[in-house]
Amino acid sequence: MRIAAVSDIHVRPDGSDEDLISGIHDRAVELSPDVFVIAGDISDMLSTLSETLSKLRIPSIPNLFVPGNHDVWFEEDQGIGSLDKYSKGIGETCKENGFVYLPDEPHLSGNLAFVGSLGWSDYSFRREELSIPEEAYEQKQFRGAVWNDFFNIDWTWSDKEAAALFNQKLEYDLGALTDDVRHVVYVSHHLPFKELTLYKDKLPWDFFSAYMGSVETGRILKDDGRVILTISGHSHIRNVVSIEGITAITVPIGYGRPPDKDMSELADKSVAGIEINSGSVKLTEFVEGDICADMPYVF
């Protein structure tokens, strides 16, 4: 089983990422995967998400998607809320473009299951030694730095409630798998393991790290016993760690673009290649770190 995976493309809606999108598609095809996985943060706009998925889809293999926090940002002008997007709009968009929306249904391939979630943060990745009060995390603001989900997510749950809901759904999805499933790949946008997070001993970076994921998600995955691989996004630093027999990776691009507008190198670096053989996981193509380092931000 070969998997190609990428996340956090953060597509510019004005068409200037056309080459990047086609480059990612071509690179993924080149890896001749059996499954193509996208772990969220394509766009704040459902219309851009739809266009992008239609261009990324690899015909004749399963294409799997989980949304990122940006994908569920509400669109006031379209009258679409975050919950509308998560529970209906993105699922429909995936279906229209030949993608499996993993939050609705795990994908089975023989005795291997792909289970997926947006995931969320409950601040359990925060650095206690910073002694930042809980209210600052809830308000998503600290010393003038703002975590933008505060202004763009309009469901009524608190972060802790949202994380608990997604964690409960994960337990449900794992519990509902049939007995013949021997191995599980978990695909999420938020990080399931704190160990994937890069702390920099500086602010506001380490404040924002609190929004990366939930420790409880990782506990659920470890306790299940069948999970061999997790593929996530959200953190824009690509990382790989091994935790109790689980290979955990992040596969983001991020906000940077090459100044000369030649997207080929960025596209090639962005797609991870993973091979699963009888339950053992091997990364065949994987670039670690920030692949947008030193590039100008376009958002």
Ligand SMILES: [Fe+2]
């Ligand atoms: Fe992102």
Ligand SMILES: [Fe+2]
């Ligand atoms: Fe994200």
